Amino acid sequence: xxxxxxxxxxxxxxxxxxxxxxxxxxxxxDLLARVDAPSLYEAPEFFLEPHWAxxxxxxxxxxxxxAVTAVLTGVxxxxxxxxxxxxxxxVCVDPSFETSKSCSALQEGLLLEAGHTKLIDVFAWHFxxxxxxxxxxxxxxxxxxxxxxxxxxxxDALFDKFDKARKGAIRSAIKNGIQVSQATTDDDTAxxxxxFKSWTRTKRKKIHASLSFDVAKEIQKLQGTHRQFLARYxxxxxxxxxxxxxxxxxxxxxxxxxxxxxITLRPNDLxxxxxxxxxxxxxxxxxxxxxxxxxxxxxxxTPVPTDRYRLDRTLFRRHQMVDFVVDVGRTFLxxxxxxxxxxxxxxxxxxxxxxx
Numbered sequence: 579x580x581x582x583x584x585x586x587x588x589x590x591x592x593x594x595x596x597x598x599x600x601x602x603x604x605x606x607x608d609l610l611a612r613v614d615a616p617s618l619y620e621a622p623e624f625f626l627e628p629h630w631a632x633x634x635x636x637x638x639x640x641x642x643x644x645a646v647t648a649v650l651t652g653v654x655x656x657x658x659x660x661x662x663x664x665x666x667x668x669v670c671v672d673p674s675f676e677t678s679k680s681c682s683a684l685q686e687g688l689l690l691e692a693g694h695t696k697l698i699d700v701f702a703w704h705f706x707x708x709x710x711x712x713x714x715x716x717x718x719x720x721x722x723x724x725x726x727x728x729x730x731x732x733x734d735a736l737f738d739k740f741d742k743a744r745k746g747a748i749r750s751a752i753k754n755g756i757q758v759s760q761a762t763t764d765d766d767t768a769x770x771x772x773x774f775k776s777w778t779r780t781k782r783k784k785i786h787a788s789l790s791f792d793v794a795k796e797i798q799k800l801q802g803t804h805r806q807f808l809a810r811y812x813x814x815x816x817x818x819x820x821x822x823x824x825x826x827x828x829x830x831x832x833x834x835x836x837x838x839x840x841i842t843l844r845p846n847d848l849x850x851x852x853x854x855x856x857x858x859x860x861x862x863x864x865x866x867x868x869x870x871x872x873x874x875x876x877x878x879x880t881p882v883p884t885d886r887y888r889l890d891r892t893l894f895r896r897h898q899m900v901d902f903v904v905d906v907g908r909t910f911l912x913x914x915x916x917x918x919x920x921x922x923x924x925x926x927x928x929x930x931x932x933x934x
Contacts, residue, residue, distance in 0.1 A: 590683035593691055594637045597625040602646075606639060609646040612672050615864040616827040618803050619668040623824070624651045626803075628796040638687030640671075640680040647672045648680035650688060650700070659692045662701035664722035664884050665868040666830065669702050681710040689714065696892045704883040716887040723870040723881040733858040737851070741876035744847060751848035754811070758852040761806035761818075767791075767798045769815035770806055777835035787833070804832075807853055809845035817845035821853050829853075829862045850877065 598606060603622050610616040618624070625635060633653040640648035648671040652661030662668035671680045692698050701721055702708050712718060727736060737745065761767055771794050778785045797804050802825065809817040817836035823829035831853065836846055850867075854877075857865050867874045870881045 589641060590679070591641060591687035592639045593687045594625075594639065595635070597622055602639075605644065605646045606649065609649060609672055610670070610824065610827065612674060613670045616670050616824050617666070617668070617830060617866075618822045618824045618827075619651055619662070619666065620649055620670045621824045621827075623803050624668075626800070628793045631793075636691050638684050638691065640683035640687075642675060642679070647675040648684055650684045652688075652691075652700075654691060654695070657696060659688070659695050659698040661688070661699065664701055664886065665724055665866075667702045667706070667884055669700065669706065669708070671706060678710055681708055684708075685711055685714055692889075696890070698889040698891075700887040701884055702887065704885050708885075708887055711887045711889075714889065716889045719886050719888070721884040721886040723883045725867040725870050725874045725877065725879040726882045727854065727865040727867070727877070727879040728863070729854075729858045729865055730863050733855050736854060736858075736878060739878035741878075744876040747844040747847040748851050751809075751844040754843045756816075756843055756845050756848050757810050758807055758849055759810070761798055761808055764795070766806070766808060766815075767795050770794065770798075770808060770818045773815055773818050773837055774835045776837055780838050782838060805853075805856070807849055807856075809836075809849050811840055811843060811845070816840040816843070817849055819846070819849040819853060821857070823857075823862065826861070829857045829860075829865045831865070831867045846873075 592602070597603070606622055610621055619627070624630075624637060627635070630653055633655050635651070635653050637649060637651045639646045648669070650661055650669045652659055652668060654660075669684070671677055671684075688698065688700070698716075700708065700711065700716070704720075709718070729736070737748075740748075761770055768791075771789075771791050774787075774789060774794070778787060797820070798806055804820060804822050807819045807821070808815050817834070817840065819834045820832040821829055822832045831850065834846055834849065854865065865879075866882075867877065867879065875881070
């Protein structure tokens with residue numbers, strides 16, 4: 579348990595590296611109750627996530643009169659401070675407090691955590707602007723967009739707005755005999771992990787995800803913040819999806835994996851639909867699908883953009899130079915015939931080519 583509580587002297591932030599004490603935890607949760615749809619990684623449970631082992635997780639809490647007014651979480655592996663991802667912002671700010679003061683406190687704590695680290699990345703929803711970071715040398719660029727579903731409309735109303743082909747795929751999966759249930763036993767987790775391992779070896783596309791069996795088991799136990807959904811065909815697990823959530827806040831589509839030989843049965847379409855039904859039944863208001871690629875766009879929803887705030891302190895700002903090359907490359911490839919564009923991406927290699 580972290581020994582950090584509220585400081586006796588006036589201070590604008592606290593920097594944590596462990597789950598907080600009860601008094602501070604309550605104030606942190608009070609903040610989450612005042613914001614719209616807070617996410618799991620903006621909550622104290624961030625420190626319970628098994629994914630962060632060895633990655634130095636931290637949280638910066640902005641303070642005003644012993645009240646928490648904003649939070650930013652991240653990890654600090656060697657040489658890089660990372661706060662969220664394009665698909666997963668990890669910052670929230672109390673809209674009823676002075677935003678500039680909260681953001682200033684967050685940046686103070688962030689820079690203290692970073693120390694002499696050469697690269698700092700912060701991802702935030704576009705609507706929750708952190709432009710005060712620009713005054714400290716951060717460069718702002720669009721990061722991505724994520725499809726967000728408004729669950730208050732109801733599951734049936736959302737289904738009606740799905741693309742015609744998506745509705746057909748879901749009905750086809752049901753007709754094919756695909757059944758979806760939640761993972762509740764060690765055998766379920768073992769079956770899920772076998773699918774995951776096979777999925778990472780697929781020849782259809784490059785998969786860079788990694789997950790140990792021990793971490794998969796730990797996540798399965800966190801029923802209050804995570805759920806694993808399994809799709810079975812004739813009793814065999816052929817696909818799986820996981821979601822994470824903060825109770826009463828945002829639910830997020832975390833991951834999906836499937837066996838290539840059963841793709842035509844459309845288990846992934848049914849899995850996502852079943853998570854939507856479950857999320858609505860649990861009373862969640864917003865569901866972030868974690869990306870905006872064509873498969874997800876056919877589930878309706880609204881593409882909500884995210885921004886990246888980057889501070890590059892390397893010699894000659896080499897990361898910023900790579901960003902410039904990527905931006906120029908994207909512009910060029912938009913007007914390039916597809917076969918040539920593919921050749922260019924391969925020639926540039928994975929570090930740059932996959933970002934174009």
